[in-house]
Each structure stands twice: as structure tokens, then as C-alpha cells.
Amino acid sequence: MNILRAIGHVVLVFFRATGSLAVFAADAVSACVRPPIYWLLIVRQMMRIGYFSLPVVGLTAFFTGGVLALQIFIGSSRYGAETFVPQIVVLGITRELGPVIAGLMVAGRVAAAIAAEIGTMRVTEQIDALTTLSTNPVKYLVVPRLLAAVISMPILVAIADSIGVLGGYVVATESLNFNGTVYLRNTANFVTNQDVTSGLIKAAVFGFIIALMGCYHGFNSRGGAQGVGTATTNAVVSASILILAANYILTSVIFPH
């Protein structure tokens, strides 16, 4: 009996959380298309979410591209298929690793920052103060972050893709004896528009997930510093898991087999 009750409790909690998240998301999305839109805040958030994430995303993309080239070389040499390194690197980076690695890094940086900031505003009654000053907190706080993340992430991933391919190129030419010109030509001839755009679409979705999780957990944080800490952790964890799950779904939708 107790087991049943525990399972029931978990199920109820799950559906309540999903429901309130869905309501929050619907509210936020509908606020995106109704005026006023705070353009200045969107630009400011793009700086914070996109521009300041460049170093960390760039570095991780570089090393990922490098290690990918190395492993593919080692693996494919068992079949004498070493020449396929550039093709597989660019495929892996643009389709999967670029968006996922950038998504996870930005989730750690940005979802946490958003949740902490909005959570603090919640527990210090700043969100209530916004309401009393006739300003809709969803429009003022959530919409700029959502739009900024959805716009910045594809740009960030496009850059991450290039740096990732560069990482593979550096490793291949410096330590795997590839000819640089041939490597680049093989990369360029092989990669398709669909490879790149699929990754950019994923990036936009991940941006949405990151900002939504940060805002949702921040908005619902309760009870002082500890509550804000919990909200921050939950934002990062849930954003990361949702990114990986959404990535699988998107891959199977975009590349049906």
C-alpha cells in the first residue's frame, strides 16, 4: 500500500510540475508577441547570454573537435579508413556536438545566472514591486531573456561549429599527418546545408530551454538564500536533461531513418 501511495505521490508531483511549467511557458510565449517589447533589454541580454559565453563555448568546441579527430583517426585506422576523418568530424560537430556542447555550457553559465537573478528578485519582493509599478514581470524579465537566448544560441553554435572544425583540423594536420588543403577541401565538399541548419535549429530550441528553465525556477523560488540556491541547481540540472532529451527527439525528427 505504501509503495502505491509513494508512486502515486511522485506521479502527482510530476504532473503538477509539468502543468505549471506548461502554463508558465505558454504565458511567456504569448507575452513575446504582445507589446510592449523591451528591445533594449533584449540587446542587453544577448550580450550576457551570447557574447559573454563565446570564450567558454569556443574553448570547449576547439577541444571537442580535436579529440573527435583523434578518436576517429584511431578507430578508423583499424579498417584503414583514416581518410574519412574530416568528413566525420564536420558531421559530428555540426549535427550533434556543436549544439549539444554549446547548449550544455550555456546551460551551466546562463540558466544558473538567470535563476539566481530572478530568484533573488522574487525573494526580495522586487517582482511584486514590478507588478505594483504596472509592469508585467513576465514581459519585463522573461521575454527579453527568452528572445535573447533563442537568437544568440544559433549564432553561438555557428561559431562553435567553425571552431570545432578548426580543432579537428589542427589536430589532424599537426599530429596525424593530414594535408591541410585536402582536409579543408574534404570538409567543405562533404558538409551539407542540412547538417548545419539542423544544428542551428537545435541551438534555437536549446536556447529556449535554457532561458525558460532559468526563468521558471527563478520565478518559483521560495524562502531566501537557500531557496535561490535550490532554484539555481534545479535550473541547470533540468535545462541540461531537457537539452539532451530534446536533442534526441530533434535528431530523430530531422533525420528520419
Next chain:
Amino acid sequence: MARSATTPKVELRGVRKQFGRKVVLDGIDLTLDAGQSLVVIGGSGTGKSVMIKCVLGILRPDSGRIFVDGQEVTHLHGRAREAVLKKFGMLFQGSALFDSLPVWENVAFGLIQGHGVPRRKARDIAIEKLAKVGLGPDVAMLSPAELSGGMQKRVGLARAIAADPQIIFFDEPTTGLDPIMADVINGLIVSTVKDLGVSTLSITHDMASARKISSRIAMLYKGKIIWDGPTADIDNSGNPYVDQFIHGRAEGPIKMEVRR
């Protein structure tokens, strides 16, 4: 709805609010008339802040009705709620200043966002309102985190009065201020009521301040208004709870839940 001179600015009828199983407001009936300054007194944790948050729509009452200028606002949201809130100014107990904005922009926020005043003009108004609470223009550029608690409270006050609202709620306006500044603030509240004809509802523990700023006092105890009358009558209320509270006595009908 017909508006007569007697329509109260704010009216609460049987407002109830509970958190979980804890009943905080247990049927509040209270009116704030035009041009009146009402002070609500009551022990810590009796639900004074919760009461004004219910009026502002920050919290939803479980039952009961709330009227502003004769219009029922209990279940308003969205645009309609924003329109009603334009009539209000609010000083939060913890100031609730926006820490991402400089002081002047905090004060000017309602003007810029709510009333569409151009930034430059809003800034001049903000500096003028800051002067009214005894803060110079040099403070205007600082961030709220650089201010002392009492200065933050005064910025919160300036923000509450910035857009010239018709109704102002002050949640503990003088807490954390030195006695002289507290008196300046009392004077400011009195003069805003007199000059602009606004109605104010203040919450305070400071009886000196309550006597000075109010024309009427109401006492909240165990979720109900147990006494409500003109300030002049507060010393002869004949109510033992009120007597105990205004004289600050530990002995009396109000028992503090402390273990010895």
C-alpha cells in the same frame, strides 16, 4: 457603478487568506475613504503585509471581495489589473528596490514604464522626489546596494510617491530610520495627504508615527479588525487589546507565543 462622494477609495469585505492550514486573514472588513490617512497596527506576523498584498493583487484572497473606487478588483488580472495599479503607490517593508538599476531609475521606473514619461523628464522628477525624502542628487547615480537600510527605505518612499498616485500604501515607512529622519518622513506623509489629497494606508509599529500621520487607526488581531476609530480616540478605546498594544506592555490579553 454609481460614484458618489462617499464611495471609499479602498474597501475590503470579509477578506480571508490562509497559507496551508494557517489562517492569516479571517474575514477583514476595512474601508479607506478619500483623503483619509489610515494606520493599521497589530503585532508582528498578524498579516498586515498580507492584507495590503491582497488589495494589490500580489496575493489572491481565498474569499471575500475587494473594491477600489467602487470597482470590484478581487479577480482582476492582466491589463485591467495594471490599470487599477496605476492608482497606487506602494512602499514595501523591505524596500524591494531593483538592484540592477541606479537609484534614480528606481524612482522613475513607474513614470517611464507605466506612464510613458520620457527618460530625461522622469529623471528630473526622480531627483525632485529624492530631495523630498532628504536625498541629494549625488545619491541618484548610486546603485541601491551602496545605500544604508534607512536610505533604501527613503528611496522606496520616493518611488512610491513618484507617479503622484491617488492611493499610497506604506508598509512600515519609519522602521530603520533615526528619530529625526522618521519625523521628516512623518511630515512628508502628512503633507502629501494634505497637498495632493491622496489617501494613505500605513502599517507601523511606531505609535508616535501612527499618531502623527493618521486620522484613523485600525487594529488587526488574529485575522480580524478588532478596533477601528479616529486617532483621537485611541487612548480611550476601551479595548484592552488596543491599550496593551499602544502602551507596549508584555502583560495583557495579547499573549506572545514565546517559551521561557
